[in-house]
Structure formats: C-alpha cells, structure tokens
Amino acid sequence: xxxxxxxxxxxxxALELITEHGFHGAPIAxxxxxxxxxxxTIYRYFATKDILIIxxxxxxxxxxxxxLMEGYEEEQPFRTRFLHLSTALLRYFITNPQxxxxxxxxxxxxxxxxxxxxxxLKSEGDGMPYRVLFEEGMRQQVVRDLPVVVLFALTxxxxxxxARDHILGFVDLxxxxxxxxxxxCWDSVKVCPMELAKKNVYPAAE
Amino acid sequence: xxxxxxxxxxxxxALELITEHGFHGAPIAxxxxxxxxxxxTIYRYFATKDILIIxxxxxxxxxxxxxLMEGYEEEQPFRTRFLHLSTALLRYFITNPQxxxxxxxxxxxxxxxxxxxxxxLKSEGDGMPYRVLFEEGMRQQVVRDLPVVVLFALTxxxxxxxARDHILGFVDLxxxxxxxxxxxCWDSVKVCPMELAKKNVYPAAE
DNA sequence: GGTCTCGGAGTGAACGTTCACTCCGCTATA
DNA sequence: TATAGCGGAGTGAACGTTCACTCCGAGACC
Numbered sequence: 403x404x405x406x407x408x409x410x411x412x413x414x415x416a417l418e419l420i421t422e423h424g425f426h427g428a429p430i431a432x433x434x435x436x437x438x439x440x441x442x443t444i445y446r447y448f449a450t451k452d453i454l455i456i457x458x459x460x461x462x463x464x465x466x467x468x469x470l471m472e473g474y475e476e477e478q479p480f481r482t483r484f485l486h487l488s489t490a491l492l493r494y495f496i497t498n499p500q501x502x503x504x505x506x507x508x509x510x511x512x513x514x515x516x517x518x519x520x521x522x523l524k525s526e527g528d529g530m531p532y533r534v535l536f537e538e539g540m541r542q543q544v545v546r547d548l549p550v551v552v553l554f555a556l557t558x559x560x561x562x563x564x565a566r567d568h569i570l571g572f573v574d575l576x577x578x579x580x581x582x583x584x585x586x587c588w589d590s591v592k593v594c595p596m597e598l599a600k601k602n603v604y605p606a607a608e
Numbered sequence: 609x610x611x612x613x614x615x616x617x618x619x620x621x622a623l624e625l626i627t628e629h630g631f632h633g634a635p636i637a638x639x640x641x642x643x644x645x646x647x648x649t650i651y652r653y654f655a656t657k658d659i660l661i662i663x664x665x666x667x668x669x670x671x672x673x674x675x676l677m678e679g680y681e682e683e684q685p686f687r688t689r690f691l692h693l694s695t696a697l698l699r700y701f702i703t704n705p706q707x708x709x710x711x712x713x714x715x716x717x718x719x720x721x722x723x724x725x726x727x728x729l730k731s732e733g734d735g736m737p738y739r740v741l742f743e744e745g746m747r748q749q750v751v752r753d754l755p756v757v758v759l760f761a762l763t764x765x766x767x768x769x770x771a772r773d774h775i776l777g778f779v780d781l782x783x784x785x786x787x788x789x790x791x792x793c794w795d796s797v798k799v800c801p802m803e804l805a806k807k808n809v810y811p812a813a814e
Numbered sequence: 815g816g817t818c819t820c821g822g823a824g825t826g827a828a829c830g831t832t833c834a835c836t837c838c839g840c841t842a843t844a
Numbered sequence: 845t846a847t848a849g850c851g852g853a854g855t856g857a858a859c860g861t862t863c864a865c866t867c868c869g870a871g872a873c874c
Contacts, residue, residue, distance in 0.1 A: 510716040518778070556793070590762075
C-alpha cells in the first residue's frame with residue numbers, strides 16, 4: 403500500500419466508524435483495524451485524533467463546495483441561483499448519507515461552533531456563494547432585509563432537517579418533494595411581491 | 609436537605625455541567641460535587657447516567673409544552689396560532705439558553721433520534737399542537753400540501769438555528785427580529801395566495 | 815425523660831474498563 | 845547490511861459504577 407493510499411484508508415475508516423457510532427464510539431484502535439493498519443501508524447499521518455477529525459471535515463467540505471459550484475452561473479436570476487445551490491446541496495446530502503451524518507455531527511460539536519464563528523466573523527464573501535447571493539439580493543430588494551445569519555438559518559435549517567429525516571427514514575424525499583422543499587425555503591427568504599408593492603407605494607408607512 | 613430537594617439539586621447540577629461541557633465532559637463525580645452530594649447518592653435517585661439524562665430531558669420538555677400552551681386559542685386563525693406557538697418557543701429558548709443548549713445536545717444524539725421516531729410514528733395529535741395545526745391547515749388549503757415531517761423541518765429548522773446563533777452571539781435577536789423570523793417561517797409553510805389562485809382557476813394544470 | 819437499637823439514606827475510595835497515545839522491535843526494500 | 849516505515853502491546857489517565865461503611869433520626873424499652 404502506497405503512502406497516500408494509507409492516509410486515505412484511515413480517513414475512510416474514520417468516516418465510516420464515526421458515522422456509525424459517533425466521535426466517542428470510534429476509538430483509534432477500531433479505526434486502525436478497519437483501515438487495516440496499526441494504531442501507531444495513524445499517528446504518523448495525524449498528530450492527534452482531533453486533527454484527524456478536523457482534516458476529514460475539511461476534505462468533505464472542499465468536496466461539497468466543488469460540487470455546488472458545478473453549473474453555477476452568476477448571471478442567472480436570484481431565485482434560479484438559490485434553487486441551484488440548495489437543490490444541489492440537498493441532493494448531495496441524500497446521495498451521500500455517510501458524509502452528511504459526519505458533517506452533522508461535526509457542526510453539532512465544539513468543532514463546528516469554531517468553524518462557524520470564523521466564517522461569520524470574517525465578512526469576506528470568498529468562496530461563499532450564498533453570502534454573495536444574499537447580500538446582493540438584499541441590495542436589489544429581492545431578498546428580505548434580515549441579518550445574513552438569519553437568512554442562513556432560514557435556508558440551512560430546513561435543508562439539514564429534511565436531509566436528516568430522509569436519511570433516518572422519516573420521510574422519502576423524491577426529486578419532486580426535494581424541489582418543493584427548496585422552493586418553500588426560498589419563499590421564506592425572498593421579498594414577497596405584496597410586501598414589496600406596499601413598501602414602494604407607501605414608503606413612509608414602514 | 610429534603611429528599612426531593614436533593615433530586616432537584618442533582619438535576620440542576622447535571623443541566624449546568626452538561627450544558628457547559630457536553631454529555632461526555634460532565635462526569636458523575638463532577639455532577640455530584642456541584643450538587644453537593646456524594647457520587648453514590650446520585651445512584652439512589654437515578655439507576656444510570658443515561659436515565660438521569662433522559663429524565664432531565666423529560667422535565668424540560670414538559671415545562672416547555674406547558675409554556676407554549678399559555679394563552680393558546682384553538683379558535684384563532686392558522687397564522688395567528690402559528691405565530692403564537694413559534695414566537696413563544698423562540699422566546700423561551702433565548703430567555704432560557706441553558707435549557708436550550710441541553711435540548712439541542714439531546715436532540716443531536718441517539719436519544720433524540722429515538723424520541724423523534726416515537727413522536728413521528730405514533731400519528732396521534734395528542735399534546736402536539738403543531739401537528740394538529742398543520743393537518744387541519746392542509747385540509748383547508750392554508751398550509752402547503754407537504755408531509756408533516758417536512759413542515760416540521762421548515763418550522764423548527766430555522767427556529768433552532770436562529771436560537772443557537774443568538775445564544776452563541778452571532779446575531780442579536782430583539783423582539784422585532786424575532787417576529788420577522790417567525791413570519792418568514794410562516795411564509796415557507798403557508799400556501800401563498802398566488803399559488804392558491806392558480807390552483808383554483810386551473811385545477812387540472814396541477 | 816433518658817438511653818438503646820435499628821433501618822436506611824448518604825458517602826467516597828476502589829474497581830474494572832476503556833481510551834488516546836507512545837515506544838521499541840520488526841520487516842521490507844535498496 | 846543499513847534504513848525508514850510500520851505494528852500493536854503497553855501506559856497512565858479518566859470514566860461509570862459499586863459496596864462496605866458512616867451517620868442520624870425515629871421508635872422501643874426502661
């Protein structure tokens with residue numbers, strides 16, 4: 403087994419075991435066994451278990467970002483762009499349940515809080531298509547005038563919840579239902595036409 | 609210290625420590641110390657640590673249900689009822705951050721999955737005002753025709769996410785913003801007037 | 815009333831288990 | 845043979861749980 407192959411085997415084994423049994427139910431010894439290496443070998447590639455967990459997250463994160471941007475076009479209208487990103491994200495999750503479960507655990511742990519703190523506080527839009535979409539959309543009165551954090555919550559909250567429920571078997575998200583769900587999310591983020599009309603006709607009323 | 613007082617002290621200590629450090633960062637020894645009792649005493653009230661965790665959850669759950677139903681009136685229109693429940697829930701969370709953090713951890717663990725499996729599979733609406741609201745709302749074409757699980761996701765997904773972000777200090781949810789957020793949730797759950805009109809005029813188109 | 819007895823709640827040191835991590839001998843390759 | 849990478853038994857710390865013991869207040873008896 404080549405060098406980098408062994409590293410990948412360790413990451414795969416960690417993904418599988420952590421997905422099945424959680425961070426605390428996946429001891430280094432078990433990861434080593436499933437990867438077909440010795441326990442000590444893991445420490446030749448990752449200084450600590452924490453670092454293994456973080457690097458695994460970063461690999462998955464990069465993979466998803468790449469997937470989301472496939473076929474994404476800045477020139478499309480806001481709604482189209484939102485639907486593209488969100489359906490792609492949801493579709494990725496339900497076709498890669500293992501990766502989803504890992505990410506879910508990661509975000510619901512102190513690791514994830516740190517990650518989000520970084521992302522939110524540094525206000526650059528680099529590589530964050532959603533942020534750009536929301537900020538530009540607010541300027542053009544297509545997206546509600548709410549803090550970006552709230553818009554994120556309105557979008558990712560439902561998406562993560564339905565993905566989880568689908569994977570747990572609580573609902574069967576076929577393509578039609580998936581699109582309906584994402585459209586519903588959009589309706590919570592967009593400025594609805596009636597509100598917009600009211601604002602423009604009686605600007606002082608607000 | 610009376611008998612039941614001691615039990616409450618243990619529950620309080622567990623709530624504090626688990627909120628601060630997670631399930632795995634709150635050893636029985638530490639809970640006992642904070643509660644001012646011996647480690648062995650805890651096992652006179654709770655057979656295992658798991659049972660302590662589950663009973664603590666049930667106490668908090670009951671408390672919230674009671675709070676939500678204060679001033680709730682079945683006769684009000686759907687939107688009013690939805691806003692009542694959801695603003696109450698969100699307000700409860702941000703004024704009781706410790707309880708929220710505990711519930712969040714609980715739901716994001718195997719305990720929570722079991723709980724939700726029970727709640728979803730038994731389709732009785734007993735003590736579940738949201739479920740009644742959604743099912744009745746769908747029949748009257750006020751709420752979108754989606755699986756109840758998806759409607760739950762559209763509602764609780766954003767609410768939990770913004771509550772968490774408020775508590776972590778990523779956003780400041782004042783009363784105005786809180787209501788705006790809940791209204792946005794409603795817009796993802798309700799049937800929007802244009803859709804309804806379309807459906808009624810061209811019923812065959814769908 | 816004073817003293818003795820007893821039941822059971824309370825205690826915390828000790829136990830067995832599990833874990834992340836280390837260390838040193840082994841092996842494959844050149 | 846020399847070297848670099850690897851393996852897995854070993855290590856100490858930390859955990860949930862147990863159990864032999866302490867302590868105290870309520871009755872029983874004088």
